[in-house]
Amino acid sequence: MLKDITIGQFFPGDSFIHKMDPRMKIIATLLYIIMLFVASHPLSLIVGILLLVLLYQVSGIPLKMVTKSLKPVVPVILFTSVLNIFFVSGEALFKFFFITITKEGLTLAILMSLRILCLIAGSSLLTYTTSPIELTDAIERLLNPLKKFKVPVHELSMMMTIALRFIPTLIEETDKIINAQKARGADMESGGLMQRAKALVPILIPLFVSSFRRADELAMAMECRCYRGGDGRTRMKQLKYGHRDWIALAVMVLCIAAVLLLNHILG
């Protein structure tokens, strides 16, 4: 039933990557994305692909998960490839009536497809190896300097945490309400789109009402525990960069350098 929905795509483990500081994981992922866009030749992208294969090997994430994360982007890749192959002008490789396939078009199509695949697989690795709470925590700390510009960083991350905390609770509640309405004869499985949308109303209204009640109680419980926003707050878990994180950073920087070198050689 609804209860089985997993939140995020965290895949618990004990690897080098799992143990990295989540902040560095976010930074490394951003560097990886930059690297993908710096690579201007399909052959320079090989660095990115090799790195990705290596990282997945280290993380112990099953290959099944990777293919699962890539499935939804296949249509996008096909679409951009078709556009690139047929509509980029340059040195013609193949001509058939009005269709011309150029060398530049083909290269660009391969480059773009590989880029998108690496981008999705690479950023999925971040969410596979980092729990949602670590992610919110890391984002809060990375964005901390923005507090100077009056960005409510702590409040945003608190909202994220509470949302994550209440998703399973609300799913359970939705389940109960659906059953309660079914027991009262509500029909949710038949009818057209409009009818099904209408059938959701008796589920959403009780859910909203109870969410407001929950919010009220939670706010009071938080007040009772001396909550007063982010000022003067300490944290139990301190994030600390370790040697692992510096190794990861060095690897990323070296890879970007390698890509730049390859770009230069391949012209």
Place this chain on the structure above:
Amino acid sequence: MSDFIEARGISFSYAMDDDPNPIRVFEDLDLKIKEGEMVAILGHNGSGKSTLAKHFNAILMPDEGMITVNGMDTRNGDLLYDIRQEVGMVFQNPDNQIVATVVEEDVAFGLENIGVPPAEIRTRVDDALERVGISEYKAHAPHRLSGGQKQRVAIAGIIAMRPRCIVLDEPTAMLDPAGRREVMKTILDLNKNHGITIVIITHYMDEAAQCDRVVVMDSGSILIDSTPEDVFSHVRMLKSVGLDVPQATEICYELNKAGYTMPTEVLSVKNCADELQKLIERTYAAKRKAAKLGSKNK
């Protein structure tokens, strides 16, 4: 023992904006709670007990009169967080008071709010989890725990702040019997072995019977305030305000009404069984005596 919480002549009413007839919850109420006591507050729905409880840690302020917590006036805004550190509060629904997605993170929440250094948070959190007996679940997600375990997480979150008093607003109302027992055991341990003052609002009479003192509220005023033995001997009065008495007390009361002599201040099942045994032995002995006399007379 000194008075830890003292309410003097407090009145409170829920007033909607510009409402000419605000709903009076209580008026001119006095109550003292001593340090180290375990007090139960009874009363049917709408008797004002939850509202009263919210006055104990400055969530609500009295319209008239004053409440002091360890000598601190709750109306003094500067002392707000000091008061809330001294008096922790646990609510009915454990789901709605757990903030974090990991058990130990939630226990740490209050300590993080008051700015305790990280290393000390760690030791206090481990200590609190140990005390309520859920150390093994510290890395779990709260929604995977049972109701009783969740409520103990909530209690751990409070005791980590080292309060001197905990106010519990129907902490067992949403739990199954096993969960209720777990939670009551934890509360009793905190009171007896760690000297924490407990104020517990409950609908379960057997829970109230385990306290040192029982306060019965009815429509905003205190009806009786005494030991459980004394309070539960007023069976008829309790029933008239919509409350029950512990089953053991009720059996003795009914037997008394039926003409058997039974003590009225029986609270525990064991006590009741002993008294019943005595009653049976007495009756049996009396019958034997009567039979003997009868045979002699022949």
